[in-house]
């Protein structure tokens with residue numbers, strides 16, 4: 001039996017096991033009570049269980065007196081944008097992000113278009129636990145309205161950014177292989193690239209929710225895309241995850257740039273046009289730090305998790321931020337990880353650079369990131385952290401989120417997973433060997 005995962009990233013469970021109609025009613029009721037508003041934007045990804053889950057969520061919201069604006073099958077960032085843009089009191093996305101097909105879930109959004117922060121989640125989950133909701137009477141029920149242009153609005157808002165010159169990108173007539181994994185990105189990503197004058201080879205292009213490969217957009221899951229880029233002699237390959245907040249790039253030789261380079265490229269493009277602070281999570285590549293240093297800008301690190309990055313970006317009034325997993329956040333659009341935005345910024349960058357994507361990558365600092373996870377069932381992670389601290393006592397150490405050790409040329413970050421009894425270990429240095437060696441050093445302490 002699977003677990004119901006309840007965290008700052010929302011609620012996720014296996015449909016029919018832990019994510020039942022009752023679970024959806026309970027958590028959506030808690031969200032409705034917590035939000036204390038009258039209007040909510042609802043979207044979903046393309047999962048087979050999506051329409052059913054959405055209908056249950058919408059009926060629950062109507063039972064609590066809400067006017068629901070149903071925007072259909074859309075990315076998570078589109079629901080975030082529309083919540084702000086349509087001046088709704090809240091937003092609800094039905095998705096389990098990159099979890100496998102048998103999963104679904106709920107992501108909770110506030111009127112500012114940001115995910116609920118940890119304190120708000122705690123309060124709301126307490127309401128869910130109590131489960132003592134009062135529903136509206138017949139003459140106080142809410143209503144539903146269908147809003148069909150959310151994806152188009154999202155694209156237009158990207159084109160309205162000063163960073164994007166659609167005409168320049170159109171002149172380049174880029175040939176792009178697009179892998180939308182039969183997810184929520186099928187329509188918006190295709191429309192975006194078409195409007196940017198690209199010749200599109202679209203794989204996994206039907207939004208029926210049967211994912212064509214393991215959904216997490218990391219190079220080991222993107223072999224079909226890599227092969228197709230090479231076969232088609234394309235300029236670039238673009239992959240997104242099922243709810244389209246993460247974007248990963250493949251070069252013209254069919255080689256993955258590595259998911260860390262989506263953010264690094266965006267940081268370079270944006271700082272080249274507008275100077276300011278950068279925020280990234282603690283597990284993201286140092287490449288962005290080096291780029292920011294070149295522009296005399298500062299980088300601030302947050303704990304892992306989109307809402308943590310978002311809050312730090314607001315605090316520091318950052319011009320760009322995100323996560324090394326392919327999540328780019330641009331406050332001039334909104335403070336949410338946004339794959340259509342990341343794709344448009346990449347094509348703008350490529351158009352300005354006027355060379356190949358592999359050559360453009362070579363202009364960025366070169367780092368090798370290595371990610372491992374270790375089972376710690378029955379082991380106290382705090383004891384492991386103490387050992388690590390002792391071993392690296394001469395180094396700069398942060399204990400904001402697990403433990404991170406910094407050296408001039410490398411770093412290593414060890415943190416507890418919120419959802420599994422594992423430690424995540426991420427290391428980065430100038431060489432593959434050194435990054436692996438850093439991980440082995442930690443493993444030998446456990």
Ligand code: MG
Pocket residue numbers: 097098241242243244245246
């Ligand atoms: Mg996602």
